[in-house]
Amino acid sequence: MIEFQGVSKVFDDGTRAVDDFTLVLPSHKTTVFVGSSGSGKTTLLRMINRMVDPTGGRILIDGEDIARLDPVRLRRRIGYVLQAAGLLPHRTVVDNIATVPRLNGVPRAQARAAARELLGTVGLEESLAMRYPNQLSGGQQQRVGVARALAADPNVLLMDEPFGAVDPIVRAELQQELNRLQRELGKTIVFVTHDIDEAFLLADQVVILKTGGVVAQVGTPGQILSEPAEDFVASFIGADAGKRQLYLQHRQGDGDVTLVVDGDGRPTGVLAGSPAAPGADPR
Amino acid sequence: MEFFLSALIWLVNPENYVPGSQSPLPISDRLIEHVLYTAICVLISAVIALPLGFYIGHTGRGRQFVISLTGGARAMPTLGLLMALSVFFGYFLSFTVTGFAAAFTALTILAIPSTLAGAYAGIESVDRTTVDAARASGMSEMQILAKVEIPLAMPLIIGGIRASVLQVIATAVVASYIGLGGIGRIISSGIGFNDNDRILGGALLVTILALVVDGMLALVQRFVSPRALRTPIFTPRAVRRETSDTRAASAGRRAVAEASADEGK
Amino acid sequence: MSWTLDNLDLVAELTLSHIRLSVVPIVLSFVIAVPLGWVANRNPTLRAVTISAGSLLYTIPSLPLFVILPYILGTRVLSEVNVLVALTIYGVAVMVRSAADALASVDKDTRQAATAVGYSSWTRFWRVELPLAGPVLLAGLRVVSVSTIALVSVGAIIGSRNLGYLFLNGRQRNNLEEILIGIVASILIALLFDVILVALGRVLMPWQTTAPLRLLARQPSPPRQRGGASWSSSSAR
Structure with a gap:
């Protein structure tokens, strides 16, 4: 369980990205932060593994205040998938997947063996193991990114617009795969996107954000569709245009x-x- | 043309390699000195410049300093720096060591900007997304530097050192005028005695040395470039099409960084 | 300052001579390198040949080149033609790469648009490609300018009259002031040339956004995205 308690973030340049944000993200469920750019959704996500530190409030994971934890250790316990995959270009696919276990001191052979197994989990052929990232397609790179995030078997998985850079067909495929993975693994997933349809497709809990990290509505996809809390939400989900x-x-x-x-x-x-x-x- | 032939014959004549010959002979001693001086000065400068360049590249602090330093260094007349240091050191060092101290100091100073710029530009050329992902995976700052940034920056780091080495080899020739040994001795004594063989032979020898060392470093540069980033021998065509955009983009970044690493003579 | 005051005439004479010895190679290398750069862009082989030849020539140390040239050109050892030719060679070596990159940097769509509106390839080069290659050409020329001015002084060793004379003479007479004046004058010339080149760039390429004047320094690359890349890792967004 991840708890945001009155969290705010003001950047050095004075931008208020998040303001007094309070929310509980239930364990083993997928929570999707959705909003347009400037809504602070990525900032919220990056505060969970302390890539960004809040300027106010606190964040608890399973009751533990993460401000007291060493950020480097914390990050090794949390999987993270970025939009551009962010793979290490000079390392093979297996070595990329094995990054975190290796950092945690797992012997190389063991880490690689585990990494090869993960290839199957994310739907990649084992023949790709010794390829370098730039020899993969965008969709394949993204799958490797997911495998890397899963390698240390973290309870929490953070995903920052992971499917934003792939074409629509591959995206739909990856979304289905993620739902399948989640049924099998039951991680606590925090997912950021600006695509409301993606949010409805993946989320157990949807958080719609307005500029400056203000919550417009929190609820299941069904709740949000049936009772948009305000005009902003209605317009954001396309209800006012008759799309819904x-x-x-x-x-x-x-x-x-x-x-x-x-x-x-x-x-x-x-x-x-x-x-x-x-x-x-x-x- | 016969001058060149004669100089080449002089260069390979075993008589000019007899140990204990009168200065500036034997040629081998001068050549070894030249290589040794270059190696020492480049090494010292690398010890200073590499960590500094890594720090600046990693943190982004002090970029302006590097840019001004490399720009300013290009404007510095090397001969002036050598002579100024030699007179300056003469104020408090004995005559015998002044030349050496001044030459070593000048050569080391001259080797710093290129190495610094290469290290800084190399680290900075590493894709920020890659670094961000490494940090998010739980690498400490030192691990990011050692396992991600430096390996990916290696070609540019070596490129900077390569420019420094050339600079030092060239300036060491001039340094013979303030009493440093090396191949410059052969040329200056040739000019003094109006001996064509020595002038040309020395000049050709330094040129060959520079070309050979530069070629070797070019090979090293290629060798240290992470395998994945060399021109791929086999890439499935579909993949190649898909990734060519990003590769072009990173090639562009690389070119910019390379440009800021190569330096004046 | 007594030496300087007593020798203002000498310093002025050497400065002028230094400028003259610098201007010629700078101008020549530009004039020679741009057509070469154009040729280099015709096909990859030509490009490889031109750029490698440039970098090979650039590898030759300066003093050796100064003393080798008389044997090739048939000039007297002390002739300043040797210095001019050597500096032009270095200038071309640096500039040809800049020129090739500069011309290659011209947007393909722009080039096609120019052809589409009816430029012949000759007028297109002069009216479209060369002006658009201007910023990169200027950057290359600034590097050539600065390093040429610094290199001229090495020519003093083979008898060329320029500020390098002050370095050799100052050392002989153990006069630090004389050497420092020479260094300062040489750097000032480099600065002056850089100001002139930048100003020229502004006049000839008014469409360029006016970046702050950064003398002797290469234009810095655009500020990078700093996604939490500081040591404290707290400035990310």
Whole structure:
């Protein structure tokens, strides 16, 4: 469990990134911070492993005030995945994955063996083990980044827009994989994104942030969709533009299907069970 | 052309290598001196400049200092520095050691800016995301420097040292005028006696020395460059297309950093 | 200061001569290097050859080059032509790389746009490529200028009349002041030239954003992203 208690952050240049932020991030759940740039979401994330120190308030992990912990030790206990993967370009894939275990003093052979196993966990072929990062595609690099973050078997996984730099098809794939991983591993994941659809897809708990680290709403995707707390949230999730209001449209002429359309009448899908829908029983 | 031929013959003539010959012979002694002086001065300067460059590159503190220093050093006339130090040291050192002390000091001072700039530019050229990720993985600052930044900066670090070595080899020739040994002795005695063989032979020998040492350091530079960053021998085509953008970007950064590492003579 | 005051004429004469000996190689190396840089960009082989030749020449130590040249050029050993040629060689060696990089730095889209609006390749070079390569060319020229001025003094050893004379003479007469005046004068010339080049750049390339004047120093690279990279690691965002 990660607890933010009245946390604020004012940078040296006077920018107030986060203001009096209080929240509990439950264990084994995925919490997604979502907001546009300047909303302080990355700052909040980076305060958890002390890449940034708060100027006010405190952060507890499992009841322990992290300000009292050595930042270097703390970071070795927490997995971290960045947007650009941030792999060490001069080390092979296995050695990249083995970084943290090696720092923790695990013998090289053992760390490498464990790293090879992790390749499978994140859906990479073992033949990639001896490649260098610049010989991988963007999606593969990102998977290696996830494997590295998992290598020390941390309870907490921080993910800073990890899928922001890959193309939409690969992104969708990686998102599904992350959900699968999370079902298997049950980590406490803190995920940052500016993409509300990604947030709804991955989150158990969504935190919508406004400029300056002010919380607009906290809740499950369902709660936020059904009861946007304020106009800002409604507009952010696209509810005001009719994107989230869906209607059924029965089309007798076109094979008798029921379409699901949004507020503008644009189709978003086909109602399951309607006669000609893919996968529906033909009778 | 016959001058060059004659000088080359003089250079390889075993008589000019007989131990105990009258100065500036034997050639071998002068050559060894030249290499030795260069090695010592570059070593001392590296001990000073590398840690400083690492510190500045890692923290970003004092960048302006390096930029001004390397710019200013380029404007410093080496001959003037040598002569000024030799007169200055003469005020409180005995005649016999003045030349040596002045020459060593000047050569060491002249070797510092390039090495410093190479070290600083090398560290600074390392992708900040990589460093950020290393820090987030739980590396201490020293570990980031030793395991990430220095290995990735190696080509530029060696590049800086390479420029320093050339500078010292060249200036050591001039330093013979304040009593330092080395190949400069051969040239200056040649000018004194109007002996073409010595003038040309000495000049060719230093040039060859410079080219050989520079070539060797170029090889070292290639050798220390992390394997992953050398031109890949095999890269799947699809991957190559996908990564070519980022590689071009990092090549650009590298070129900038390299440019700030190479120095005047 | 007594020596300086007594010898103002000498210092002035040597300074002027020093300037003359510097200007010629600086101008020549620019004029020679730009076409070479253009040629270097024609294809990778030419580029490799030109740049390697440049760096090989640059490796030759200065005094040896000064004394080798008379045998190649057939000049007298004490002729100042040797110094001029040697300094031009170094200048070209440095400048050719800058010129190649400068011309290569011109945005491809801009070049295509210029062709599309109807420039011939000759006018395109003069009206588009050369001006846009200007900033990088200027940076290279500033390096050439500063290092040439510093190198001229080595020529004094082979009899060239310039500020280097004060270094040799000052040492013989054990006169530190004389040497220091020579150093100061040489650095001042370098500064003066740098000011002139930067000013020239401002006049010829008014579209450049006016960066603060940084004398003798290469333009620093843009400030890097400092994502928590300080020792205290607390300034990240």
